[in-house]
Amino acid sequence: MVAKERGFPKTKLTLAYFPDTFRGMMATRDIEQGEAIVRVPDRLLVTASKAKAAVLSRAKARSPSFGSDWGLSEHQSLAYWVYAETELQEKSEWASYICSLPRDFASVPLFVLSGEAPSSTIDTTSSDGVRWVAAHLPQPLRQKVSEQQSRLFGDWSLTRASPAVAQSLPLTNWRLYVWSWLVASTRCIHLGRQGSIALAPLLDLLNHSETASISALYDTERGHFVIKTNRPFKRGQEVFISYGPHDNIFMLAEYGFVLACNPYQHLNLDHAVELWVAAAKARLLERRRAASASPADIDALVDVLRQRGLWGDFALSADDVEPPYRLQAALRLLLPAESRQEQRPNPKRAIAQWERWRRGEPEAAASSSALHSAVASWTRAACQGILSVSDRMIRDTSQHSAGLDAFLVHCLHTVWREISAIAACHCA
Numbered sequence: 520m521v522a523k524e525r526g527f528p529k530t531k532l533t534l535a536y537f538p539d540t541f542r543g544m545m546a547t548r549d550i551e552q553g554e555a556i557v558r559v560p561d562r563l564l565v566t567a568s569k570a571k572a573a574v575l576s577r578a579k580a581r582s583p584s585f586g587s588d589w590g591l592s593e594h595q596s597l598a599y600w601v602y603a604e605t606e607l608q609e610k611s612e613w614a615s616y617i618c619s620l621p622r623d624f625a626s627v628p629l630f631v632l633s634g635e636a637p638s639s640t641i642d643t644t645s646s647d648g649v650r651w652v653a654a655h656l657p658q659p660l661r662q663k664v665s666e667q668q669s670r671l672f673g674d675w676s677l678t679r680a681s682p683a684v685a686q687s688l689p690l691t692n693w694r695l696y697v698w699s700w701l702v703a704s705t706r707c708i709h710l711g712r713q714g715s716i717a718l719a720p721l722l723d724l725l726n727h728s729e730t731a732s733i734s735a736l737y738d739t740e741r742g743h744f745v746i747k748t749n750r751p752f753k754r755g756q757e758v759f760i761s762y763g764p765h766d767n768i769f770m771l772a773e774y775g776f777v778l779a780c781n782p783y784q785h786l787n788l789d790h791a792v793e794l795w796v797a798a799a800k801a802r803l804l805e806r807r808r809a810a811s812a813s814p815a816d817i818d819a820l821v822d823v824l825r826q827r828g829l830w831g832d833f834a835l836s837a838d839d840v841e842p843p844y845r846l847q848a849a850l851r852l853l854l855p856a857e858s859r860q861e862q863r864p865n866p867k868r869a870i871a872q873w874e875r876w877r878r879g880e881p882e883a884a885a886s887s888s889a890l891h892s893a894v895a896s897w898t899r900a901a902c903q904g905i906l907s908v909s910d911r912m913i914r915d916t917s918q919h920s921a922g923l924d925a926f927l928v929h930c931l932h933t934v935w936r937e938i939s940a941i942a943a944c945h946c947a
């Protein structure tokens with residue numbers, strides 16, 4: 520095992536398999552609150568600067584006059600380091616660490632949808648399985664996976680173009696790069712020094728739980744990165760750390776798992792607002808009345824929201840009694856622009872009125888209550904739309920689909936159930 524081979528400080532942890540979380544770390548003895556659970560000595564941390572030094576020294580070995588040009592980000596450096604060490608096989612001094620990494624990321628949507636050849640867009644058609652996954656992603660997850668794919672492709676292109684990489688070991692295998700990129704994304708830790716990240720063997724075998732509470736610190740005397748637990752664990756229990764306060768859409772996109780009960784779950788209504796904007800513009804174009812706002816007026820209002828930092832992140836949770844502030848702000852500005860009026864709405868007056876609402880100044884009772892009910896009924900209708908889609912998705916994802924990773928199907932099922940539960944709270 521890597522730990523023994525590389526001389527890790529002793530721990531009270533051993534590798535084990537658990538029914539819900541699969542491979543993780545088990546306590547071999549009771550662990551007390553405040554105790555260090557893992558210490559990773561500096562020499563065993565793979566930092567971006569070590570990754571860069573390894574590549575440059577290979578490039579120099581091939582061509583002694585090679586300079587020290589680099590230009591890759593920390594994540595790009597580490598993803599390429601994993602790629603190169605994997606290509607080197609038993610010639611790599613990190614071969615045992617590379618062998619300890621997961622073979623694939625079958626439950627990470629990006630891994631399934633990143634295609635067989637380099638592309639900046641996700642693959643949604645190449646096989647039945649790929650089509651099925653693409654068709655069952657909730658919109659915010661699909662958006663996130665598309666952004667990841669575009670970043671992945673950008674990193675691939677930049678890394679391929681790096682003279683040091685070309686001189687050392689050229690990047691040619693897209694699927695191996697996708698895997699390496701995900702190793703870096705799912706296993707890196709933040710060192711806390713100017714946002715530096717690193718791969719940390721052994722520490723990267725610990726799974727996440729929302730009940731975990733840890734402190735990370737650097738022991739300068741011994742040159743160790745240390746993780747302490749703020750809660751005790753009993754012998755035989757799985758020992759967890761926390762990857763941060765994330766909702767399940769984030770967890771599934773970034774790590775390929777979800778929590779059964781995620782305290783940070785919410786419903787993202789960005790897509791519903793964007794659809795409303797597109798549909799409202801189309802309706803106004805059709806109406807073409809002198810008294811109507813124009814599609815350009817709607818765009819101008821969206822720009823106002825953007826300038827005020829209020830565009831997007833329209834989140835709704837099950838406990839919200841009223842639509843939250845960002846959603847209220849967007850709808851209070853946008854909805855009146857489309858309503859039928861005698862005169863063309865004056866955008867300046869509408870914005871001034873909206874700013875008064877934002878400052879908490881009293882509004883005319885009639886317009887205030889009309890807006891309040893317009894916002895409430897928009898939210899109800901959006902949730903009803905989401906509920907009818909999620910009902911079908913829950914049905915589809917309740918069965919295991921042939922050829923697909925059962926855990927990914929289970930994660931999608933959980934996410935759709937959460938979406939449905941939150942939408943249902945706002946439909947009545």
Ligand SMILES: C[S@@+](CC[C@H](N)C(=O)[O-])C[C@H]1O[C@@H](n2cnc3c(N)ncnc32)[C@H](O)[C@@H]1O
Binds near residue numbers: 539
């Ligand atoms: C840093 S690694 C942890 C060790 C990993 N389980 C392994 O076998 O190498 C992060 C990965 O572990 C898995 N994982 C972490 N926490 C989990 C959890 N609570 N439930 C299921 N899988 C989890 C996910 O696949 C995630 O991408």
